[in-house]
Amino acid sequence: MRPDLDPEQLDRYSRHIIMNDVGPEGQAALLDTDVLVVGAGGLGAPVLQYLAAAGIGRLGIVDDDVVERSNLQRQVIHTDDDVGRSKVDSAAEFVTGLNPDVTVDRHELRLARENATDLVADYDIVVDASDNFATRFLVNDACTLSGTPFSHGAIFQFEGQVTTFSGDSPCYRCLFPEAPPEGTVPDCATAGVLGVLPGTIGCMQATEVVKLAMDYGETLEGRLVAYDAAEMSFEEVPIAPKPDCPVCGDDPAIASVADASYEGRCSLAED
Secondary structure (H helix, E strand, O other): OOOOOOHHHHHHOHHHHOOOOOHHHHHHHHHOOEEEEEOOOOOHHHHHHHHHHHOOOEEEEEOOOEOOHHHHHOOOOOOHHHOOOEHHHHHHHHHHHHOOOOEEEEEOOOOOOOOHHHHHHOOOEEEEOOOOHHHHHHHHHHHHHHOOOEEEEEEEEOEEEEEEEOOOOOOHHHHOOOOOOOOOOOOHHHHOEOOOHHHHHHHHHHHHHHHHHHOOOOOOEOEEEEEEOOOOEEEEEEOOOOOOOOOOOOOOOOOOHHHEOOOOOOOEOOO
16 A cells, blocks of 8 residues: 555545545555456546546556557547557546556456466456457456456446456356357447447446456446436346356356366367
8 A cells, every 4th residue: 555645646646635525545446456357448548547537556458459540439548640550559648637646557468378377467457348258258257257347347338237246156157157159148349339328338347347446335246237328217136146157156166267268159178
């Protein structure tokens, strides 16, 4: 913990520090927290914006994609000048420009079985801001097996969902045991997405991370919030642990990410 904030930090974070439930100790906790953000796109953009502004001391950014002009309708940390540029580099430059207190780790790669365990082990909290089921299941397994809390978010057209998993039961596989059959759920490139929607879901994910970092309030552990932007409505869905879950159940079949497949239905790895 670092309660000895310097004058610039006292100024930058003054609106946190004057809050009784945050104060210098809470801000010091944020500065001492390391967060891995998987995805620097629609969800990752607002997550990175607000975690950097809040003073999360170290942000790791994982993405292997480049900025496309069609991204700019919702991926608000990138600009027209960034088209064709690595998303990791563009995002890192944004974070550093917003808050020089933040150390940025650039991971210009795709999260995979070969690197997920080591990457997750180097951070206190993970944010799943990915856009595909393979990565979502991989984040879940790596985090659950290591006991690392993570925030999950997903978006589709006018709808979004967000929840938090603590690393203990229940986990994402308790909610979704397998990925849907390939081709049954279209992605944003096919079905589209409301540009402001990831801002709402990403801000909720960032809020969860800040609370986890400060050990304050109630997180969405055991609850999934479903948001409908068209109706401006929220619905809370309970998530119950499943005794037969292959990761966090009574007799888990997945003891490492090598035991699962992250293709197709994302179930157990084939021998």
